Amino acid sequence: xxxxxxxxxxxxxxxxxxxxxxxxxxxxxxxxxxxxxxxxxxxxxxxxxxxxxxxxxxxxxxxxxxxxxxxxxxxxxxxxxxxxxxxxxxxxxxxxxxxxxxxxxxxxxxxxxxxxxxxxxxxxxxxxxxxxxxxxxxxxxxxxxxxxxxxxxxxxxxxxxxxxxxxxxxxxxxxxxxxxxxxxxxxxxxxxxxxxxxxxxxxxxxxxxxxxxxxxxxxxxxxxxxxxxxxxxxxxxxxxxxxx
Amino acid sequence: xxxxxxxxxxxxxxxxxxxxxxxxxxxxxxxxxxxxxxxxxxxxxxxxxxxxxxxxxxxxxxxxxxxxxxxxxxxxxxxxxxxxxxxxxxxxxxxxxxxxxxxxxxxxxxxxxxxxxxxxxxxxxxxxxxxxxxxxxxxxxxxxxxx
Numbered sequence: 001x002x003x004x005x006x007x008x009x010x011x012x013x014x015x016x017x018x019x020x021x022x023x024x025x026x027x028x029x030x031x032x033x034x035x036x037x038x039x040x041x042x043x044x045x046x047x048x049x050x051x052x053x054x055x056x057x058x059x060x061x062x063x064x065x066x067x068x069x070x071x072x073x074x075x076x077x078x079x080x081x082x083x084x085x086x087x088x089x090x091x092x093x094x095x096x097x098x099x100x101x102x103x104x105x106x107x108x109x110x111x112x113x114x115x116x117x118x119x120x121x122x123x124x125x126x127x128x129x130x131x132x133x134x135x136x137x138x139x140x141x142x143x144x145x146x147x148x149x150x151x152x153x154x155x156x157x158x159x160x161x162x163x164x165x166x167x168x169x170x171x172x173x174x175x176x177x178x179x180x181x182x183x184x185x186x187x188x189x190x191x192x193x194x195x196x197x198x199x200x201x202x203x204x205x206x207x208x209x210x211x212x213x214x215x216x217x218x219x220x221x222x223x224x225x226x227x228x229x230x231x232x233x234x235x236x237x238x239x240x241x242x243x244x
Numbered sequence: 245x246x247x248x249x250x251x252x253x254x255x256x257x258x259x260x261x262x263x264x265x266x267x268x269x270x271x272x273x274x275x276x277x278x279x280x281x282x283x284x285x286x287x288x289x290x291x292x293x294x295x296x297x298x299x300x301x302x303x304x305x306x307x308x309x310x311x312x313x314x315x316x317x318x319x320x321x322x323x324x325x326x327x328x329x330x331x332x333x334x335x336x337x338x339x340x341x342x343x344x345x346x347x348x349x350x351x352x353x354x355x356x357x358x359x360x361x362x363x364x365x366x367x368x369x370x371x372x373x374x375x376x377x378x379x380x381x382x383x384x385x386x387x388x389x390x391x
Contacts, residue, residue: 125379125383127379141284141318145375148349148373148375148376149373149375149376149379152373152376240378240379240382240383240388241382241388242282242375242378242379242388243282243390244284
């Protein structure tokens with residue numbers, strides 16, 4: 001399963017922290033070469049790390065990452081590390097001001113923050129939509145559902161994360177110059193920070209090989225290595241799953 | 245360190261006694277298996293297979309051991325309306341502990357388009373939106389099946 005690559009905040013943070021295996025790093029870099037948005041997210045993660053390190057030398061960036069529940073089995077938990085973390089937190093608590101939470105919430109930071117602080121699993125509802133058909137009617141139906149869910153949760157002020165993964169013929173929905181819903185994807189992406197579109201890298205490679213087409217993916221989408229592994233992993237992580 | 249404190253066995257026993265009801269409470273909490281079946285296609289065969297899946301699961305696991313909910317939305321709503329090709333079967337399954345949920349959002353859409361609200365079969369209930377319902381059920385531990 002270690003070949004699965006998706007570019008969640010967890011993975012990006014692991015990359016920034018130098019914790020990804022060489023193969024994973026290469027994959028992420030390759031995908032970053034394709035995606036403006038991914039590059040931007042990586043830059044923001046680096047900035048955040050620098051900022052946190054600069055502001056709170058006692059409280060390591062590790063502590064910040066560890067406090068989040070999204071990271072699964074990515075590393076061993078050493079008792080020593082835990083002790084250090086406890087110590088670091090106590091030191092942080094003893095320091096007069098500013099509180100880390102306030103400082104981080106200051107806004108100047110980036111769109112990474114709303115995704116990466118606070119409510120990871122637990123209260124946040126997470127759902128992954130999977131589309132593998134190029135049918136424009138199915139595409140509209142898909143975006144109707146995605147939008148309905150986003151709107152509903154936003155209206156109720158409930159935390160939500162939505163990912164849409166396209167593979168096989170569904171990839172066409174994320175293809176520049178071919179997607180019948182490109183404009184709507186752009187609008188949704190702009191409007192909702194908690195929405196992510198992802199294209200299956202295997203499909204992309206296969207289509208390029210088989211047809212010789214120079215397929216380019218919409219700038220709003222990231223590329224994951226395997227769409228199927230991606231959704232399988234999301235389900236294991238407790239995400240709701242909807243096949244369109 | 246070596247000698248057991250005199251009250252240690254008592255504490256062990258006490259913790260076992262306290263834990264026992266918890267174990268029972270776990271198994272008492274509704275049916276053991278929970279399954280949501282998504283019907284989002286108008287295809288007759290797909291709709292029939294969805295019902296077959298429900299019946300077979302109920303047979304295999306025992307009616308008391310499994311909660312099954314069929315959620316129909318989009319073009320799949322046709323399974324649960326008066327025009328359904330499986331109408332009789334849906335109504336009889338609804339009486340055998342299988343829950344049928346029709347997407348209210350889709351119904352509104354149909355009503356806007358055709359000028360009249362689709363009529364649902366006996367025993368079918370309406371949920372706000374099929375997708376939301378499926379998400380909610382999965383959050384409650386329902387396994388997802390899409391025929």
